[in-house]
Amino acid sequence: MSFAWTSISQTSTTNLVTNGTMEVDANWASSGTPTVNARSSAKAIEGTYSRLFTVDVQYEGIRSDVFTTSTGSRYLFSFWVYPDDATSIRILLRNGAASDTPITWEFLDLTQDAWNFRTILYAETAGGANAIVYFQSAAGVNSGSYYIDDVRVTVVDSPEADASIVPNGTMEADSNWTSVGTPTSNVRSTTQVYSGTYSRYFAVDAADEGIQSDTFTTVTNRVYKVSLYTQPSVATTAYFRIRNGANTGWSVNLYVRSIYTSVWNIVEFIFVENAGGSGAYIQLLSSPGLTTGGWYYDQIRIIQDDKAKFRIDHMNEAKTNVDHLTTQLGISAYSWTVLPVAANTNVTSAQVNQLMTAISYVDTNNTCATHNSTYNSGALTGDDNAIHTGKDATIYSSHDTGIHTGKDATIYSSHDTGIHTGKDATIYSGQDSGIHTGKDSTVHTSQNSYYLNDHNTAINSGQYSTVYNPANSYNLATNWGSADNGKLVYCGSN
Numbered sequence: 222m223s224f225a226w227t228s229i230s231q232t233s234t235t236n237l238v239t240n241g242t243m244e245v246d247a248n249w250a251s252s253g254t255p256t257v258n259a260r261s262s263a264k265a266i267e268g269t270y271s272r273l274f275t276v277d278v279q280y281e282g283i284r285s286d287v288f289t290t291s292t293g294s295r296y297l298f299s300f301w302v303y304p305d306d307a308t309s310i311r312i313l314l315r316n317g318a319a320s321d322t323p324i325t326w327e328f329l330d331l332t333q334d335a336w337n338f339r340t341i342l343y344a345e346t347a348g349g350a351n352a353i354v355y356f357q358s359a360a361g362v363n364s365g366s367y368y369i370d371d372v373r374v375t376v377v378d379s380p381e382a383d384a385s386i387v388p389n390g391t392m393e394a395d396s397n398w399t400s401v402g403t404p405t406s407n408v409r410s411t412t413q414v415y416s417g418t419y420s421r422y423f424a425v426d427a428a429d430e431g432i433q434s435d436t437f438t439t440v441t442n443r444v445y446k447v448s449l450y451t452q453p454s455v456a457t458t459a460y461f462r463i464r465n466g467a468n469t470g471w472s473v474n475l476y477v478r479s480i481y482t483s484v485w486n487i488v489e490f491i492f493v494e495n496a497g498g499s500g501a502y503i504q505l506l507s508s509p510g511l512t513t514g515g516w517y518y519d520q521i522r523i524i525q526d527d528k529a530k531f532r533i534d535h536m537n538e539a540k541t542n543v544d545h546l547t548t549q550l551g552i553s554a555y556s557w558t559v560l561p562v563a564a565n566t567n568v569t570s571a572q573v574n575q576l577m578t579a580i581s582y583v584d585t586n587n588t589c590a591t592h593n594s595t596y597n598s599g600a601l602t603g604d605d606n607a608i609h610t611g612k613d614a615t616i617y618s619s620h621d622t623g624i625h626t627g628k629d630a631t632i633y634s635s636h637d638t639g640i641h642t643g644k645d646a647t648i649y650s651g652q653d654s655g656i657h658t659g660k661d662s663t664v665h666t667s668q669n670s671y672y673l674n675d676h677n678t679a680i681n682s683g684q685y686s687t688v689y690n691p692a693n694s695y696n697l698a699t700n701w702g703s704a705d706n707g708k709l710v711y712c713g714s715n
Contacts, residue, residue, distance in 0.1 A: 235375065235376075236374065236375060237288040237289065237296075237352075237374040237375065238285050238286075238288060238354065238372050238373060238374050239285065239286045239288065240286075241285075241371060241372035241373050241374075242267065242268050242270075242370070242371060243260060243265075243268070243270045243271050243272045243369070243370055243371075243372075244269060244270050246259075246260040246270075248285065248286045249272050249283045249284070249285060249286075250283065250284055250286075251274075251281075251282075251283060251284075252280075252281065252282045252283055252284045252355050252356075252357055253276075253278070253280060253281035253282065253357070254281060255274045255275055255276050255277075255281045255282060255283070256275045256276065256277050257273060257274055257275035257366070258272075258273075258274045258283055259272075259273050259274075260272060260273070261273035261368060263368070264303050264336075264368045264370075265368075265370055266301045266303075266336050266370040266371055267370060267371050268370075270370075271301075271303070271368040271369060271370035272368065272369045273366060273367070273368050273369075274366070274369070275365070275366040275367075276358040276362070276363070276364060276365060276366075276367075277364060278358075278363050279357075279358050279359065279360055279361055279362050279363055280311065280357050280358060280360075281357060281358055282311070282355060282356045282357035282358060282367070283355070283356050284353050284354065284355045284356075285354045285372065286353075287350060287351045287352060287353055288317075288350075288352050288353075288374065289317060289348070289349065289350045289352065290316065290317035290345045290348045290349065290352045291317070291345060291348040292317075292345055292346070292348035293344065293345065293348075294344070294345050294348065294376055295342060295343070295344050295345075295376070295377050295489075296342070296343055296344075296345060296374050296375065296376060296377065297340060297341075297342055297373070297374070297375050297376075297377045298312075298314065298340065298341040298342075298343065298354065298373070298374050299339065299340040299341075299371075299372075299373045300312075300338075300339060300356075300369060300370075300371065300372045300373070301336050301337065301338050301339075301370045301371050302331065302336070302337050302339065302356070302367060302368070302369055303334075303335065303337070303367065303368035303369075303370075304331050304365065304366075304367050305333070305334060305365060305366040305367065305368075306333065306364060306365030306366060307331070307358065307359070307362050307365045307367075308329070308330070308331045308332070308333050309328060309329045309330075309331060309359035310327070310328050310331060310356060310357070310358070310367065311325060311326070311327050311355075311356075311357040311358060311359040311360070312325065312326040312327070312328070312339075312341070312354070312355065312356060312357075313325050313326075313353075313354070313355035313357065314326075314341070314343060314352070314353075314354055315351070315352055315353040315354075316345060316346055316347045316349070316352060317345060317347065317348040317349030317350060317352040318347035318348065318349035318351065319349065319351040319352075319353075320347050320349075321346070321347065322479045323353075323355065323479060324343070324477070324478075324479050324480060325478030326341060326475065326476070326477050326478070327359045327360065327475075327476040327477075328474075329359070329474045329475070329476055330471060330473070330474040330475075335574075336574070340490060340491045341489070341490055342377065342446070342448070342489030342491065343487075343489060344487055344489075352374075354372065354374065356369050384524070385521075385522035385523055385524055386437040386438065386439070386523050386524070386525065387434055387437060387503060387521050387522060387523050388434060388435040389434075389435075390434075390449075390520065390521035390522055391416070391417055391419075391519070391520060392409060392417070392419045392420050392421040392518070392519055392520075392521075393417050393418060393419050394409075395409040395419075397434060398421055398432045398433065398434060398435075399432065399433050399435075400423075400430075400431075400432060400433075401429070401430060401431045401432060401433045401504055401506060402425075402427060402429060402430035402431070403426075403427070403430065404423045404424060404425050404426075404430045404431060404432070404507075405424045405425065405426050406422060406423055406424040406515065407421075407422075407423045407432050408421075408422055409421060410422040410517065412517070413452050413485075413517040414519060415450040415452075415485050415519040415520055416450075416519060416520050417519075417520075419519075420452075420517045420518060420519040421517070421519070422516070422517050422518075423505070423515065423516060424454075424514065424515035424516075425507040425511075425512065425513065425514060425515070426512060426513060427512050428507055428508075428509060428510055428511055428512055429506050429507060429509065430506065430507050431460075431504060431505045431506035431507055431516075432504070432505050432518075433502055433503070433504045433505075434502045434503045434504075434521075436499060436500050436501060436502050437499075437501050437502065437523070438466060438497070438498065438499045438501065439465065439466035439494040439497045439498065439501045439525075440466070440494060440497040440525070441466075441494055441495070441496055442493060442494065442497075443525055443526075444491060444492075444493055444525070444526040445492055445493070445494060445523050445524065445525055445526065446489070446491050446522075446523070446524045447473070447488075447489065447490050447491070447523050447524075448487065448488070448489040448520070448522050449461075449487070449489075449518060449519075449520065449521040449522070450485045450486065450487055450488075450518065450519045450520050450521075451480070451485070451486050451488060451505075451516055451517065451518050451519075452482075452483065452484060452485050452516070452517040453480065453481075453482050453514060453515070453516050453517075454483070454514060454515040454516070454517075455482060455513065455514040455515065456482070456507075456508060456514040456516075457479055457480055457481065457482060458476065458477060458479075458480065458508035458511065459476075459477045459486075459488065459505075459508065459516065460475070460476045460477070460505075460506045460507065460508045460509060461473070461475055461488075461503060461504060461505050461506065462474050462475070462503070462504045462506070463492065463501065463502075463503050463504075463523075464500065464501055464502050465494060465495055465496040465497070465498070465500075465501060466494060466496060466497040466498030466499060466500055466501040467496035467497065467498040467500065468498065468500035468501075469496055470495070470496070472492055472493075472494055472495055472496075472501075473490070473492050475490065476508060476509060485519075491526070503521065503523070505518055505521075536560065536561070536562050536572065536573075536576065537560070537561040537562055539576055540557065540560045540561055540576065540579070543555060543576075543579045543580060543583060546583050546587075547583060550583070550586070550587050552583070552586040552587070555579045555582050555583070557575070557579070558575065559571050559572050559575050560572055560575055560576065
């Protein structure tokens with residue numbers, strides 16, 4: 222499964238998980254005895270921090286504080302995980318009543334050393350104020366570190382009655398489901414039925430045996446919602462995989478633990494198709510390592526979620542802003558490889574990661590330490606220019622002209638005039654001059670001076686002030702902390 226921001230008909234955008242952003246160093250206790258459980262700034266998908274845990278045995282990790290759920294409500298659980306040393310993670314969801322063994326999911330298809338986004342849709346069986354989510358190392362994983370970020374649990378509406386693309390997912394016809402391996406049974410059944418007259422039953426005597434649907438068609442980068450009902454006769458696990466439409470790999474490889482025997486369990490999740498085509502199919506299998514048992518399946522639905530089209534306008538606007546910043550700051554243009562996003566597609570994790578990298582590139586290469594340019598001015602200073610303009614001033618100086626203007630100033634000086642300003646002049650302003658220094662100024666500026674400082678003037682601050690710092694000036698000090706600070710953000714070469 223790959224990343225998608227979706228609109229799953231949420232009835233509430235309130236996140237039930239306390240500090241799911243990981244920005245506060247609290248609310249995430251250890252599950253088991255991990256060697257590390259700490260807030261970390263080493264990696265973050267959003268904000269400044271993520272949560273890091275390191276394990277030395279399987280099934281160790283972290284858990285959330287408790288939160289409240291309601292019986293019968295459906296919840297969308299989503300999170301980001303960055304595994305340093307593994308390609309799997311174990312997720313546990315405890316119901317609000319804390320009355321049963323938590324339902325367990327193991328995602329087996331993570332990309333190591335990268336951020337992975339995953340979602341789970343689930344229906345609460347017993348609500349209450351004691352729900353908890355757990356993140357742990359998966360079965361057999363006895364070492365490694367994981368970063369967790371942006372953990373969310375939100376309430377969602379009931380599933381829509383959209384058309385499923387799975388052939389005979391209702392199991393009413395005795396067709397469309399072939400054997401994988403050599404299961405001891407693969408039959409349409411009336412013994413256990415969730416809806417309608419029939420379900421599909423298979424039994425195994427070896428691992429990774431089961432049944433497979435006929436093929437169906439998927440579209441690259443589209444969001445799909447999967448829901449199915451299963452009832453194991455003996456085991457408390459379920460395992461299923463979804464082949465991508467191009468038949469080049471698995472879009473989903475998911476193992477669910479701690480489900481109930483002899484009752485119907487609903488399993489729901491979301492994925493983004495990584496390679497569409499007409500060769501997609503779903504496999505329902507015995508759990509890894511399990512060589513005995515039987516499973517009933519019914520009402521298997523895979524729905525293309527057209528309402529989940531990504532807001533590509535936001536992503537492409539962000540790309541345009543990055544390009545604008547590189548131009549304005551005079552740094553080399555960023556080299557895009559996967560952006561912009563094409564119309565009628567969903568944004569991929571690679572595109573999100575590239576946008577984040579581009580923003581970091583701009584930040585890193587914007588080496589200007591002091592913000593010296595101004596609001597609403599038509600000129601930015603270059604190296605060794607002594608340009609000083611006021612708001613909307615129309616005259617700009619070049620090197621050695623010594624022109625200094627204030628807001629709406631009508632008097633402009635030239636080099637060595639001695640009237641108001643000039644390079645190396647010893648007297649810079651007269652009484653009541655509104656240019657750059659005020660009466661009784663004790664420190665005056667020129668090229669290579671160390672301070673732009675004045676007495677009773679608004680040179681260095683003031684709403685919409687357009688004072689530019691000359692090259693090699695070390696400090697804009699005067700009035701900079703005042704209530705009328707200017708709105709200036711970008712600067713020139715130095």
